[in-house]
Amino acid sequence: MTDDAFESAEDRLIARYFRPLATHRGAFGLADDAAAITPPPGRDLVLKTDGLIAGVHFFPDDPADGVARKALRVNLSDLAAKGARPLGFLLSIALPRDIPEDWIAAFAAGLGEDAEAYECPLLGGDTDATPGPISISIAAFGTLPLGTMVRRSGATAGERVFVSGTIGDAALGLRLRQDAGNASAWGLDAAMSDHLVARYRLPQPRVALSELVRTNASAAMDISDGLAGDLAKLCRASGVSADIDVTRVPLSPAAARALGSDPSLMEAILSGGEDYEILGTLPADWIPDFRAAAERRGITVTDIGRIVEGDGAPSFLDPSGSPLVLARPAYSHF
Amino acid sequence: MTDDAFESAEDRLIARYFRPLATHRGAFGLADDAAAITPPPGRDLVLKTDGLIAGVHFFPDDPADGVARKALRVNLSDLAAKGARPLGFLLSIALPRDIPEDWIAAFAAGLGEDAEAYECPLLGGDTDATPGPISISIAAFGTLPLGTMVRRSGATAGERVFVSGTIGDAALGLRLRQDAGNASAWGLDAAMSDHLVARYRLPQPRVALSELVRTNASAAMDISDGLAGDLAKLCRASGVSADIDVTRVPLSPAAARALGSDPSLMEAILSGGEDYEILGTLPADWIPDFRAAAERRGITVTDIGRIVEGDGAPSFLDPSGSPLVLARPAYSHF
Numbered sequence: 009m010t011d012d013a014f015e016s017a018e019d020r021l022i023a024r025y026f027r028p029l030a031t032h033r034g035a036f037g038l039a040d041d042a043a044a045i046t047p048p049p050g051r052d053l054v055l056k057t058d059g060l061i062a063g064v065h066f067f068p069d070d071p072a073d074g075v076a077r078k079a080l081r082v083n084l085s086d087l088a089a090k091g092a093r094p095l096g097f098l099l100s101i102a103l104p105r106d107i108p109e110d111w112i113a114a115f116a117a118g119l120g121e122d123a124e125a126y127e128c129p130l131l132g133g134d135t136d137a138t139p140g141p142i143s144i145s146i147a148a149f150g151t152l153p154l155g156t157m158v159r160r161s162g163a164t165a166g167e168r169v170f171v172s173g174t175i176g177d178a179a180l181g182l183r184l185r186q187d188a189g190n191a192s193a194w195g196l197d198a199a200m201s202d203h204l205v206a207r208y209r210l211p212q213p214r215v216a217l218s219e220l221v222r223t224n225a226s227a228a229m230d231i232s233d234g235l236a237g238d239l240a241k242l243c244r245a246s247g248v249s250a251d252i253d254v255t256r257v258p259l260s261p262a263a264a265r266a267l268g269s270d271p272s273l274m275e276a277i278l279s280g281g282e283d284y285e286i287l288g289t290l291p292a293d294w295i296p297d298f299r300a301a302a303e304r305r306g307i308t309v310t311d312i313g314r315i316v317e318g319d320g321a322p323s324f325l326d327p328s329g330s331p332l333v334l335a336r337p338a339y340s341h342f
Numbered sequence: 343m344t345d346d347a348f349e350s351a352e353d354r355l356i357a358r359y360f361r362p363l364a365t366h367r368g369a370f371g372l373a374d375d376a377a378a379i380t381p382p383p384g385r386d387l388v389l390k391t392d393g394l395i396a397g398v399h400f401f402p403d404d405p406a407d408g409v410a411r412k413a414l415r416v417n418l419s420d421l422a423a424k425g426a427r428p429l430g431f432l433l434s435i436a437l438p439r440d441i442p443e444d445w446i447a448a449f450a451a452g453l454g455e456d457a458e459a460y461e462c463p464l465l466g467g468d469t470d471a472t473p474g475p476i477s478i479s480i481a482a483f484g485t486l487p488l489g490t491m492v493r494r495s496g497a498t499a500g501e502r503v504f505v506s507g508t509i510g511d512a513a514l515g516l517r518l519r520q521d522a523g524n525a526s527a528w529g530l531d532a533a534m535s536d537h538l539v540a541r542y543r544l545p546q547p548r549v550a551l552s553e554l555v556r557t558n559a560s561a562a563m564d565i566s567d568g569l570a571g572d573l574a575k576l577c578r579a580s581g582v583s584a585d586i587d588v589t590r591v592p593l594s595p596a597a598a599r600a601l602g603s604d605p606s607l608m609e610a611i612l613s614g615g616e617d618y619e620i621l622g623t624l625p626a627d628w629i630p631d632f633r634a635a636a637e638r639r640g641i642t643v644t645d646i647g648r649i650v651e652g653d654g655a656p657s658f659l660d661p662s663g664s665p666l667v668l669a670r671p672a673y674s675h676f
Contacts, residue, residue: 140474
């Protein structure tokens with residue numbers, strides 16, 4: 009029996025497609041059972057896991073490279089909102105037995121490009137066959153100075169609430185992906201429609217903001233389950249409430265156009281989820297410098313309202329000052 | 343709208359069943375987006391991820407508490423074989439939408455008992471609904487003194503090969519679980535049959551051996567894909583081969599009885615996998631002290647053969663000195 013007979017198809021797939029991503033020396037080229045890293049002295053390790061399942065978090069026919077990027081990026085988004093710099097990640101992937109090798113090649117290529125771009129190398133992983141849908145789970149690790157992880161719980165009354173980027177694009181993009189006919193109903197041209205779908209398919213984690221958030225924000229989290237629901241979580245953790253000025257919530261031109269055509273889309277925009285923007289709070293007089301510093305990093309941040317005393321859910325106030333009533337404030341899997 | 347309306351069913355499940363397991367202060371009671379840990383100074387962090395899927399790694403009707411224990415233990419087994427002490431873990435779990443709450447309660451109870459017993463608290467997690475089978479992925483973390491992770495690659499010619507516990511039980515247990523009629527065919531009584539099925543259902547990670555392995559073994563790994571295939575991996579990584587004396591491979595009384603009834607079961611015993619015992623190498627003259635120290639920790643280790651020069655697959659020699667030919671030396675998912 010030759011040595012090659014001992015190398016399984018699984019080993020060969022890993023060696024061919026995933027070993028090139030394991031650039032951290034502690035990954036041992038994926039040739040050992042575990043990774044070993046020496047944590048940087050004076051820094052805490054921030055740990056996060058988030059998964060994607062075909063048919064739940066992405067469409068089975070979405071391009072594999074984008075699925076891989078999204079799987080990593082949803083975790084990088086959390087690290088950024090907590091103020092952490094990426095260190096590396098573990099990948100656990102379950103694939104149908106008849107998955108085309110092309111799919112795996114494209115997945116690994118997309119993952120590798122993002123791992124390099126975000127300086128977050130693959131440290132190790134696990135590959136399984138599944139009778140179910142493609143399932144990807146990533147555990148991502150970041151570092152930051154000891155004791156400085158930005159919590160949900162630090163917001164105080166009088167502070168301002170900020171968000172990065174624009175809100176609601178991904179939720180509208182999902183609706184377009186489900187029914188392309190929405191584009192004409194909402195008066196969107198092809199570029200606008202593409203923009204929204206791209207925002208659903210491929211989050212833009214605000215890694216470039218992480219250091220600014222860490223040194224400025226009193227509380228922060230990433231928006232994955234919708235602005236309304238995630239702000240409610242932040243407020244609950246902080247023992248406060250918030251008044252949000254709905255007209256200040258930043259919208260992309262495409263989302264603004266859609267909302268203009270169908271005002272009922274405000275619900276989806278505020279609570280649809282998958283924004284992967286950063287939501288945070290800071291003292292009012294820090295806002296101008298914070299905005300300017302973020303702008304220098306190529307990211308717009310917008311002041312959308314204020315933290316107030318109280319323990320009720322945040323209010324989203326329309327131009328008349330009346331609170332909107334949201335039917336389903338946050339995405340839940342159950 | 344009351345604050346409660348903002349708390350989703352998912353949040354309630356997590357708070358009720360999983361928060362009690364998050365005893366590490368850096369888990370923030372699962373009330374934040376990520377965990378933060380301060381790595382112990384002077385120690386490396388060892389990282390491992392391994393997953394279980396219903397219908398692949400366990401039977402859908404296996405008791406939920408045992409499934410949870412197995413999911414954690416397969417990772418603890420890797421940490422132990424690498425010489426690391428458990429620190430904590432992240433849990434990513436995908437559940438069918440109609441999963442009974444009882445299942446979740448039992449799963450969390452089993453997981454919590456093991457997390458406490460192995461001093462490996464839950465640090466964070468992710469819960470998703472899936473249209474597919476129950477899927478559990480755990481990323482486990484351990485620590486050890488800087489640069490001391492036991493690699494696969496340290497074995498040298500002349501050293502002895504050892505294994506902990508007994509080999510082949512889980513592979514036979516799986517065959518009994520698939521076809522209970524095997525018990526009478528193999529001449530097993532109920533206790534023997536139960537023993538083998540239990541060894542399949544519930545690995546016994548050799549956490550108590552980790553420090554001894556770290557300070558003695560030149561190379562080590564846990565046996566998850568079968569002794570033959572995993573020893574081949576260790577040899578390949580070390581640039582050596584091995585001669586194993588098949589008669590020295592330690593068998594439980596149940597496995598010995600089954601093998602006596604059906605000698606062809608040797609194939610399953612040597613390459614069936616899921617042993618979750620430790621395989622390692624060390625100098626021949628260290629064996630007596632190593633065995634005695636392991637015995638004091640309640641674990642038998644057995645010298646099964648020697649490392650030899652060469653780059654071929656390990657030989658499993660029968661009493662006449664002839665090598666066995668294994669049809670399928672290691673488990674592969676693809």
